[in-house]
Amino acid sequence: MKALTTITDPVYIPKENFSSYERFWLRYMNDKRDLPFIHLLTGIHLLVLPIAILLYTPVLQGWYWWIAYIPYFYFSQLYFKGRFGLMLHCISHRKLFKKNFTWIYHWIIWCVCPFFGHTPETYFVHHMAMHHVENNMHDDASSTLNYRRDSLRGFISYVTRFLFLGFRDTFMYLFTKKRKKFYMRLSYGEISFYLFCIGMCFVNLQATLWIFIIPFVFARIVMMLGNWAQHAFVDPENPEDNTINCINTKYNQICWNDGYHAVHHNRPALHYTEIPVEFMKNKDKYAADKILTFDGIHYLHIFVWLMTKRYDKLAANLVNVNNMFASDEEAIAVMQERTRKIPEPGIYTAHPEMKTSLNMTEA
Structure with missing residues (x-):
């Protein structure tokens, strides 16, 4: 085991001189500490979206298409994917843009997210309206409690269920809780992505498969792997203590x-x-x-x-x-x-601050 030493993880270091580009975006942002998100989004708009559009055109054929796709895959699914996914997590909890500029947020959710395998609206709804409220307990559609968490077989069962039934389980949770606003957002986002992919398959099947469909499956597996590790160690005496x-x-x-x-x-x-x-x-x-x-x-x-x-x-x-x-x-x-299974639900209540956070970010 290790001793607790100096923390080297990032904290905010005040900045006095901003570039003209940063000053431009600060007019629309709620918190200057979130400028790294703007730089990330800029990189994505310069490196990912243009190449994706090019891959849909007839300009590239055969091996030339794959030569262009390989760097696209690296930037979109290896370099930017984790950064973008966790930025999405941050801006789900804290609004990135001021009230009059929420259209920029909606651009990210509806137009940028699909390139990284996130269907519009669904991350926010699943994470904020269910996961944080239920805290990985049995009503959570992504709960790890029913599985042996040091078992590969258990993980395969877990991720397979989420891939095929995750949308249904989340929808039924919200429907049962009568949270219409959230289950409608979930449904619009998920179904519109499916319809979009079907339509784009008629435009370019190969590009749609490799730019949207495969990253969608990849993203859900990666998110469930992360959730599995985050909630692998559950105190059987107090299941609310279930993360690290x-x-x-x-x-x-x-x-x-x-x-x-x-x-x-x-x-x-x-x-x-x-x-x-x-x-x-x-x-x-x-x-x-x-x-x-x-x-x-x-x-x-x-x-x-x-x-x-x-x-x-x-x-x-x-x-x-x-x-x-x-x-x-x-x-x-x-x-x-x-890491043992906890198959029967105990008596628990959601953390009060989680419910407060939900109310604050619901709009």
Whole structure:
């Protein structure tokens, strides 16, 4: 295990001199700390969207099409995908643009998201109207509780169900809760994407398959892999304690401190640059509750080591905050206990701040 040392994850460093391009966008933004999102979106509009349009034209044929698609795949599905997906997460919790300029947000949701496998509106609805409200408990359509979380077979079952029934499960949850505004947004976004792909197949089947359909499947698998790792360790005595923190990892540098998932579930409206400080403020409580914190690794490491049952590697990267574990063996025993199925729902209530956050971002 590791000792808790200096946090190297990104925090906001005040900037005095902005470029003319940044000053232009600051007029439309709510928070200057979100300027990195503008730079990210600029890169996407320069490198991803133009090539995607070119791939739909008859200009490129045969091997020339694939020569253009390979760098497109790299930028859209490897380089930008994680950054964009976690930016989408941030702007779902905190509005990026001022009220009079929400059309820019809708442009991102309806016109940019599909290039990264996100159907319009569905991420916001699933994440804000269900996942944060239910906190990975049994009513959550993406809950991990019914599965053995160090089992590859369990993960395949989990991700297969979500691919085929995730939309239905989310819709039925919202319908049962009588949240019409949300299940209508979910339905419009999901169904319009399917109809769009069907129509575009008649324009260019190959381009539609590789630009929209395959990235859609890829995105849902990646999101479920992330959710699986984030909610793999569930305290059977208190199932609400079911997520982790990953600190001092490059992933936090490029994906807006997404590794601090336990902090995020406790303070969902917190700006990503404030999260490392919030973690340090509450480290004693995390230690008392035995919330697991890993140093130098991220969710993919955790997923692979769970699937291969390498608890020794997990323990080697576990932060022993306040000496909450007496030995690696004790930590491993706790981790193994927390990956077992919890098939029966317990008595729980959603975190009050989560419901507050939902109300604040509903508009």
